[in-house]
Amino acid sequence: MKQYLKLELLLELPVDLEVELIKPPTTQGDNPIIVEPNKKMTMSxxxxxxxxxxxxxxxxxxxxxxxxxxxxxxxxxxFHRPTIEEWLMNT
Incomplete structure (x- = not known):
């Protein structure tokens, strides 16, 4: 079973500062990993x-x-290429 640690950073920002919040992907449909069209999806x-x-x-x-x-x-x-790419980014 995988365990994740969630960290939250609390900062006081100047009132006149404009901040754009970017929501992380929440489902597999939002997965930001893009496989190049000429690459195979699985690897040996x-x-x-x-x-x-x-x-x-x-x-x-x-x-x-x-x-x-x-x-x-x-x-x-x-090995499923997008899964391996995600695994590499998270390890």
Missing amino acids: VEELAEELQISTSTIYTMVRQNEIPHKKVRGRIL
Whole structure:
């Protein structure tokens, strides 16, 4: 189970300062991650290792220890590119 820590910053702003609040995405439909049109949505262990510039054995270890989001499809380990990009931004 993932645990998140929410921090709030309280500041006193000058009265004449105009501030625009930006609401963070709340649902998957608001997901700001954009996959380039010519890139595949899923990656193999080898493709992910090459993209992250780490060894395949490191990827297999991370999968075995459930440290990286993945799916197993008919014996193959696959990674969903937007999920991996989000995971990288949050770790």
